[in-house]
Amino acid sequence: MTWFTSPDDAAARLRGAGYLPDSATALTAFLAGALEKPVLIEGPAGVGKTELAKSVARATGADLVRLQCYEGLDEARALYEWNYKKQLLRIQAAGDQAWEETHDDIFSEEFLLTRPLLTAIRREEPTVLLIDEVDKADVEVEGLLLEVLSDFQVTIPELGTVTAARRPFVVLTSNATRELSEAVKRRCLHLHLDYPDPERETEIVTAQVPELEDGIGAQLVEVVARLRELDLKKAPSIAESVDWARTLIALHVDDLDAETISATLGVVLKHSSDRERAVKELRLSRAVRPGLP
Numbered sequence: 001m002t003w004f005t006s007p008d009d010a011a012a013r014l015r016g017a018g019y020l021p022d023s024a025t026a027l028t029a030f031l032a033g034a035l036e037k038p039v040l041i042e043g044p045a046g047v048g049k050t051e052l053a054k055s056v057a058r059a060t061g062a063d064l065v066r067l068q069c070y071e072g073l074d075e076a077r078a079l080y081e082w083n084y085k086k087q088l089l090r091i092q093a094a095g096d097q098a099w100e101e102t103h104d105d106i107f108s109e110e111f112l113l114t115r116p117l118l119t120a121i122r123r124e125e126p127t128v129l130l131i132d133e134v135d136k137a138d139v140e141v142e143g144l145l146l147e148v149l150s151d152f153q154v155t156i157p158e159l160g161t162v163t164a165a166r167r168p169f170v171v172l173t174s175n176a177t178r179e180l181s182e183a184v185k186r187r188c189l190h191l192h193l194d195y196p197d198p199e200r201e202t203e204i205v206t207a208q209v210p211e212l213e214d215g216i217g218a219q220l221v222e223v224v225a226r227l228r229e230l231d232l233k234k235a236p237s238i239a240e241s242v243d244w245a246r247t248l249i250a251l252h253v254d255d256l257d258a259e260t261i262s263a264t265l266g267v268v269l270k271h272s273s274d275r276e277r278a279v280k281e282l283r284l285s286r287a288v289r290p291g292l293p
């Protein structure tokens with residue numbers, strides 16, 4: 001299957017699926033499909049890492065298989081496990097059947113519980129495999145990923161090696177809370193996502209909140225950009241810009257003055273110390289928007 005025919009095709013189809021990519025993102029999406037290489041997306045929270053994988057699936061009509069990583073994620077949750085309960089019942093029911101026969105029986109397909117990595121490898125329909133927040137998993141999980149990422153196969157000792165019938169489009173995301181192993185990095189294309197420029201962010205926000213007038217959308221994005229320059233605990237992401245736009249619509253606000261900003265700042269900044277800092281700094285500086293009181 002060809003995922004995308006060119007970077008322009010990737011850009012157009014991602015847009016069609018509601019994702020507004022920059023040129024590096026469209027290029028990487030095209031290459032990942034053309035070279036059948038996994039993409040590793042790094043960047044701060046809320047810049048569209050997870051959404052890109054979902055959008056590739058929507059844009060191409062593929063199904064999304066998601067492995068959410070967390071501390072303690074193990075092989076049994078990521079790859080497969082045997083259905084012990086069912087195996088036990090079969091052993092009990094076997095009576096005096098020869099053990100070899102029972103053994104072969106209970107380590108067969110019928111007793112296998114497949115988890116996302118194996119599911120994605122075995123699917124015959126087009127599949128996007130999202131391995132989300134891979135930096136949250138323990139380092140050992142990367143060992144499991146290597147076989148999947150480089151050979152698109154999984155080895156199950158009792159059943160043999162399962163090779164992908166059709167290679168999935170693989171997306172890994174990371175907030176870079178720790179460095180990933182060289183071996184994993186080497187196998188991936190890299191994409192760094194960051195906060196978009198004001199034009200693209202305005203476009204993203206108005207696409208998701210069409211009721212928002214262009215003028216106030218641009219104002220909002222400008223204030224958010226200023227907030228990101230402050231040294232905050234948690235800088236506002238695109239998701240916060242969108243939430244803020246929805247808030248302004250709900251409140252029937254049509255001008256983003258200082259009073260409205262401070263009254264609704266809780267939508268954008270989630271730490272009270274960040275809000276205090278923002279109120280102080282935005283008022284100190286009149287550069288947010290001419291005419292601020």
Ligand SMILES: Nc1ncnc2c1ncn2[C@@H]1O[C@H](COP(=O)(O)OP(=O)(O)OP(=O)(O)O)[C@@H](O)[C@H]1O
Pocket residue numbers: 018019020021043044045046047048049050051052173175204208238239242
């Ligand atoms: N390029 C884009 N086009 C359209 N919407 C976008 C884009 N980038 C981000 N968004 C919006 O921002 C929201 C947050 O994005 P997403 O959940 O993908 O962030 P993330 O980078 O995975 O963050 P985290 O690291 O917290 O998981 C999405 O639900 C989407 O609405």
Ligand SMILES: [Mg+2]
Pocket residue numbers: 049050051132173
């Ligand atoms: Mg995410």
